[in-house]
Amino acid sequence: AEAAELRERLRAVRHTVLVLSGKGGVGKSTFSALLAHGLAADETKQVALLDIDICGPSIPKMMGLEGEQVHQSGSGWSPVYVEENLGVMSVGFLLSSPDDAVIWRGPKKNGLIKQFLRDVDWGEVDYLIVDTPPGTSDEHLSIVQYLSASRIDGAVIVTTPQEVSLQDVRKEINFCRKVKLPIIGVVENMSGFVCPKCKNESQIFPPTTGGAEKMCQNLNVSLLGKVPLDPQIGKSCDRGQSFLTEAPESPATLSYRNIIQRIQEYCEQHHLQEEKIM
Amino acid sequence: TPAERTNLAGVQHIVLVLSGKGGVGKSTLSTELALALRNAGKRVGILDVDLCGPSIPRMLRVQDSAVHQCDSGWVPVCVGQDKAIALMSIGFLLERPDDAVVWRGPKKNALIKQFVTDVAWGDLDFLIVDTPPGTSDEHISTVEALRPYQLLGAILVTTPQ
Numbered sequence: 122a123e124a125a126e127l128r129e130r131l132r133a134v135r136h137t138v139l140v141l142s143g144k145g146g147v148g149k150s151t152f153s154a155l156l157a158h159g160l161a162a163d164e165t166k167q168v169a170l171l172d173i174d175i176c177g178p179s180i181p182k183m184m185g186l187e188g189e190q191v192h193q194s195g196s197g198w199s200p201v202y203v204e205e206n207l208g209v210m211s212v213g214f215l216l217s218s219p220d221d222a223v224i225w226r227g228p229k230k231n232g233l234i235k236q237f238l239r240d241v242d243w244g245e246v247d248y249l250i251v252d253t254p255p256g257t258s259d260e261h262l263s264i265v266q267y268l269s270a271s272r273i274d275g276a277v278i279v280t281t282p283q284e285v286s287l288q289d290v291r292k293e294i295n296f297c298r299k300v301k302l303p304i305i306g307v308v309e310n311m312s313g314f315v316c317p318k319c320k321n322e323s324q325i326f327p328p329t330t331g332g333a334e335k336m337c338q339n340l341n342v343s344l345l346g347k348v349p350l351d352p353q354i355g356k357s358c359d360r361g362q363s364f365l366t367e368a369p370e371s372p373a374t375l376s377y378r379n380i381i382q383r384i385q386e387y388c389e390q391h392h393l394q395e396e397k398i399m
Numbered sequence: 400t401p402a403e404r405t406n407l408a409g410v411q412h413i414v415l416v417l418s419g420k421g422g423v424g425k426s427t428l429s430t431e432l433a434l435a436l437r438n439a440g441k442r443v444g445i446l447d448v449d450l451c452g453p454s455i456p457r458m459l460r461v462q463d464s465a466v467h468q469c470d471s472g473w474v475p476v477c478v479g480q481d482k483a484i485a486l487m488s489i490g491f492l493l494e495r496p497d498d499a500v501v502w503r504g505p506k507k508n509a510l511i512k513q514f515v516t517d518v519a520w521g522d523l524d525f526l527i528v529d530t531p532p533g534t535s536d537e538h539i540s541t542v543e544a545l546r547p548y549q550l551l552g553a554i555l556v557t558t559p560q
Contacts, residue, residue, distance in 0.1 A: 143499075144452060145421010145532040146558075176533035177419055222419075224534045227504025255421040255532055256451035257499045258507070285426075289452040292499040299501065355560045 124270045127238055131271035134169070136388040137249045138305065139264065139276040143293030144286040145255035148310035148348075149279045150179035151358055152377075153252035156277075157184075158363040159381035161207040166247040169200065171237060172211035173264055174254035175223050175230045181213035185361025189214055197242035210241050227259035234263050248388070255289075257296040265300045274388045275305035277345065280336075282312055282328035287336050294340055305387050306343030308380055309333035314350040315372065325350055346380040348373050406472060407515070407548045409522040410444070415541070415553040421532030423558045426454040429529035432554075433484050441524040444475060446514060447488035448541050449531035450500050450507050456490040466491045472517035487518045504536035511537060515544035 131137075140153045150172070157170040172180035181187050181201075189201045191214045200208030212223060212233060225233075243249070251268075254260055265273070276297050280290040290307070297304050309332060314323050328335075337344040351373040357364035365374050407413075416429045426449070433443045447455040456462040459478040466487070467474045475485035489500065489510065502510075520526065528545070531537055542550075 145423075147422055176535055177421070222534045224539065226508075226536050226539060230535070257501045258451055259503050259536075262501065262503060281422075285454050285457060286422075288454070288457060288496070291497040292451070295497055296499040296501055299499065359560055 123235075123239075127235075127267055127270035130239055130241075130243075131249075131268070133244065134246045134249045134271060136247060136392070137251065137268060137271065137273045138384060138388070139251045139253060139268075139273060139302070140279065141253050141261070141276050141293050141297070142255055142279045143257060143289035143291075143296075144280060147279045147281045147286055148308075149255075150174070150183055150252050151354060151364075152277070152279050152308060152310070153250050154180060154183040154358070155363065155365055155377050156381055156384065157207055157209075157248075157250050158365055159378065160248050160250075160385065161204055162365075164206055166206060167245055168207045169243045169246045169249045170207070170209045170252065171241075171249060172209070172213065172252045173234050173237065173260050174252060175212050175225060175233060175260065177254060178211045178213035179358075180209060180211045180252055182219075182361055183358045184209055186214070187219060187361065191215060194242065197240045198236075200241055200243060208243060210237055230259050231263040234260060235267055238267050257292060261296065262300075265302055273302060274391050275303035277305050277384060278307045278342075279310055280307060280333050281310055281326050282324070282332040283326045284330040286326075287330065287333065290333075291336065291340065294342060304342050305384055306345035307333050307337050308345050309347040311350045312347035345383050346376050348376040348380070406517065406519060407526075407545075410520055410526045411524045411549060412551040413526045413528065413545055413549055414551050415528045415530065415545075416556060417530050417538070417553050418532055418556045419534060420557065423556045425532075425556050426458060426529050428554070428556055429527050430455060430458045433525075433527050434479065436525050436527075437479055437481075437484055442483070442522060444485040444520050444523045444526045445487070446518070446526060446528045447486070447490065448511055448514060448537050449529060450489050450502065450510065450537065451531060453488045453490035455486060455488050455529055459484070459486060461486065462490060462496060464491055469519055471519040473514075473519065475518055475520065485520060485523065487514060489514075507536050508540040511540040512544050515541065 161168040475487045
């Protein structure tokens with residue numbers, strides 16, 4: 122009955138993309154926020170961004186929605202809207218203060234994630250993007266389990282070039298395979314830095330073992346793109362602005378836009394293939 | 400039990416390295432702190448309770464090590480130039496390094512409790528405990544399990560943003 126309830130609620134969601142890593146601090150939330158902004162640039166598309174990082178919800182700040190509260194209506198919880206076609210949900214909106222620590226064990230976190238999926242009135246959604254915390258634990262198992270009632274197009278896995286990150290990301294790729302979650306591809310963040318003054322390129326996080334490129338080759342996974350470091354990215358996140366619109370000329374923006382397009386194409390193709398089968 | 404009393408009884412100071420945020424350098428700092436303390440002549444141990452993303456073994460170049468048991472429990476892996484830093488990490492228990500530890504809270508809690516009480520640390524001046532990001536099962540269980548012992552305090556790591 123619970124599965125039926127979830128299926129009903131998620132019926133109006135056309136595409137679902139999970140943003141995962143395994144490693145913390147590689148840019149999952151940053152990427153999720155920009156993916157949401159990028160997709161919502163098409164005003165005909167309805168985009169939903171769900172933040173299931175219960176301990177460290179970054180999405181409210183990144184979307185400029187700090188201090189917003191969740192309202193209840195007859196049809197459920199209302200997402201907080203950044204644009205008319207971009208709605209957001211996060212535990213961040215349920216806290217009385219942004220510094221409140223959510224010190225919950227697994228079962229309680231799972232309960233909230235289920236509520237987010239069951240009780241939020243997203244309406245008709247073209248793209249549901251789910252931002253996750255680092256690791257391969259309760260939140261990840263639960264979201265895959267609960268979304269099996271609907272359908273997940275696939276996962277985008279974020280990493281940085283260093284082996285210490287790739288180590289954790291390989292585990293995440295194995296997690297995806299274990300739970301039969303398709304992998305749309307890998308994004309390599311913080312991939313080089315071009316000095317705005319002298320234009321020299323440096324590797325701040327050197328790919329000592331070949332970076333994401335080598336890992337993707339070895340594991341037969343798509344490399345969606347590499348995004349260079351740009352100090353404006355962090356600034357835009359802190360200010361709750363979309364980096365894509367704040368710095369349209371940045372090489373990082375170009376990378377992000379290419380990656381977003383590839384994800385869109387994957388989802389659309391996926392959809393066509395499914396319709397063919399049906 | 401007698402084992403519980405002896406395994407951490409010889410540890411003078413326990414330091415937790417925490418953040419909340421991932422990727423800020425907790426494991427890096429834990430490693431450097433251990434090496435620096437060792438350089439200063441202290442007896443040091445590192446406990447890596449990041450079950451999903453154990454980084455310490457690679458940082459100390461012992462990612463291919465195996466662990467053994469003795470009468471009082473797990474024998475930590477000895478690392479560092481003079482093999483004088485004792486390290487315990489779940490990284491050592493994985494059959495393949497790319498295996499994901501996909502466990503829910505209760506199973507993680509059971510392992511952490513074991514890690515804290517069943518490692519034969521011997522006499523240490525400092526035990527540094529590296530944690531994963533967040534404020535969840537691992538953190539609650541680690542603090543609960545360490546409470547009866549000499550918990551010096553926590554170092555919090557962040558980046559400027």
